[in-house]
Amino acid sequence: MKKIVILGGGFAGVWSAAAAVRLRDKQNVPRHELSVTLISPSPDLVIRPRLYEQVPHDVKVPLRKVLGPLGVDIVTAAATGIDVQASTVTLDGGHEPVPYDRLVLAVGSRVVRPAFPGSEAVHDVDSIEAAEALQKHLDSLADTPPSRARFTAVVVGAGFTGLEVATELVGRLRELASAASAADDVRVILVDKAEVVGPELGDGPRPVIEEALDRLAVERRTGVTIDSVDGDRVRLSDGSVLEAGTVVWTAGMRAHPLAAEVAAPLDRLGRLHVDEYLAVPGAPGVYAAGDTAAPEAAPGHPVTQSCQHAIPQGKYAGHNAAASLLGAPPLPFRAAPYVTCLDLGAQGAVFTTGFERTVLHTGETAKDIKVKINTEWIYPPVNDVEALLDQANPQSARAS
Ligand SMILES: Cc1cc2nc3c(=O)[nH]c(=O)nc-3n(C[C@H](O)[C@H](O)[C@H](O)COP(=O)(O)OP(=O)(O)OC[C@H]3O[C@@H](n4cnc5c(N)ncnc54)[C@H](O)[C@@H]3O)c2cc1C
Incomplete structure (x- = not known):
């Protein structure tokens, strides 16, 4: 039996798991021949982009409701180390080390708070x-x-x-x-x-x-x-x-320190350099996605640490990790056209397109888009295998 292990239950991790299962199902490979395990210290997908709001009741989604119906094994633990030579991950809480055939590192980022008096x-x-x-x-x-x-x-x-x-x-x-x-x-x-x-x-x-x-x-x-x-x-x-x-x-985000465990080059945000298939050069079997990876979204523009880029990266990384075990062709990462939507409180929002950030919408029009993003578009389908697998296709229209 081959095993794909995904570290992180955020946007990149969830969509990696779904995309890996999607390809496995498409190739009619049974679960006992290729398992998908997701390891995260939280049992929930946390909707991080909403944390500036007054904490909403639906700011987290149980992973078991999203990935459970797909047969993904969910382990609630934090990875403490990665041994690329031995292809194992160590976990906290007295868990045994977990071996992998393919690893997707999707442990996200954190704000860096400098120490000063107070x-x-x-x-x-x-x-x-x-x-x-x-x-x-x-x-x-x-x-x-x-x-x-x-x-x-x-x-x-x-x-x-x-x-x-x-x-x-x-x-x-x-x-x-x-x-x-x-x-x-x-x-x-x-x-x-x-x-x-x-x-x-x-x-x-x-x-x-x-x-x-x-x-x-x-x-x-x-x-x-x-x-x-x-x-x-x-x-x-x-x-x-x-x-x-x-x-x-709020200043200064960096990739999770586990990215440095892979012993591969990092960018200035601590993210792993990856090839066009989101594999980490020099680390056999290891892929990275989301806030821990730095592929290009467009020529000369690395991805931003954002959901918008984490979600499709997850889909490509999960697909490619499975493809490399199933003999299917890998897919080169393609980001959707870059947009931003910044909430401006009672003054609405501002929606921009492209890396030059051309303003397309402001005020209430942009705010309506922001509300849709925050309350609908970034949520994965729950208890709905068909919809999840459909959206997990890296090349589908709703890839991001
Ligand atoms: C306040 C705020 C507002 C934002 N607004 C926007 C926005 O408007 N638009 C946008 O696109 N993006 C926005 N972002 C950024 C966005 O939330 C991140 O880019 C996105 O969450 C990255 O997804 P990810 O899966 O890479 O990482 P995360 O969502 O951070 O998920 C990381 C996962 O890894 C798990 N993990 C952590 N440590 C370990 C470990 N040791 N072992 C295993 N698992 C571990 C975590 O529990 C989590 O499940 C915002 C972020 C914040 C904080």
């Missing part, structure tokens, strides 16, 4: 636990004594996530402050060491973003970062001090 008091929205902790903290503000800091939030990082957090926080803080008869006390301040907001989003959408921030009265402190947090006092690198009861860190 950094332990800073929030982030990188995991459900962190987003829930932020929510709990915000809910507790009404019970704290009135002060300038109480309904002031500092958001560090004016990139994609920071902008979504800051614009969302305006609405959440206004609601909380109004209930405490302190509506005028709300302040949201975006801090970024770059000189502009959305430095990586480029010039295209910036005027729309700036206008939305102006309308929402989000203040900007660019060209600086945080030096320390001491209670409500947030000291910036230019020596100035802000009084803020809430600080959220």
Whole structure:
């Protein structure tokens, strides 16, 4: 019996598993000849792109409901090491090492929070636990004594996530402050060491973003970062001090450190270089997908750490891992045309196309698209083998 092991139960891991099963079924190969095992510390697929929102009830989807009906073996554990020579993965929790014939590394990314005095008091929205902790903290503000800091939030990082957090926080803080008869006390301040907001989003959408921030009265402190947090006092690198009861860190994503275990070249985000089939050169039998891999989405443009790229990468990696065991032709990775949709809270959203990020929609039109993405399009079918396998085809119209 041959075995495909997938590490990670995020978007890339889930779609890798589905695509591997799809090819196995298509080739009429029984499960006892080729098994697919998915290993993840969480029993759920976490819908990470929604973690800037007030934590929604459906922010996670049980993996067993998505992949169980396909016969994927789901192991709830964290991988602690990869031995490429021995083709085994070690796990925590007293599990035996797991051998593999093909491995798909899809363990995602995490925000990098630098250590500075008081950094332990800073929030982030990188995991459900962190987003829930932020929510709990915000809910507790009404019970704290009135002060300038109480309904002031500092958001560090004016990139994609920071902008979504800051614009969302305006609405959440206004609601909380109004209930405490302190509506005028709300302040949201975006801090970024770059000189502009959305430095990586480029010039295209910036005027729309700036206008939305102006309308929402989000203040900007660019060209600086945080030096320390001491209670409500947030000291910036230019020596100035802000009084803020809430600080959220969003800057800097890196691939999961397990990517480095493969002993292959990494890019500046810690992602593995892969060939056009998403195989890791120099690591026989190992594929990488999602936020841990850095294939090109278009000439000269590596994929972004995004669902939009993680989902199709998962499909190609799972397909190709299975194809290499079943004697089927591998498929070179093809990304769908690049788009972004940035939520701007009560000011709608901005939808762009291409790596030059040409603005196509703004306001409510873009917001409607964002809501569809967040509540429908990024969710895999549940308890529906046919729909899942249909979408798992890397070359289907809905490949991303
Ligand atoms: C607040 C926020 C907003 C975002 N907004 C957008 C957006 O608007 N559009 C967009 O396209 N993208 C967005 N993203 C990025 C998007 O969420 C990621 O790019 C996407 O989740 C990557 O998918 P992945 O499967 O590679 O990794 P992840 O979704 O991070 O999944 C990684 C999986 O690996 C598992 N894992 C971790 N450690 C181990 C281990 N040791 N062993 C085994 N498994 C492990 C995790 O439990 C998880 O199941 C956003 C992210 C955040 C945090």
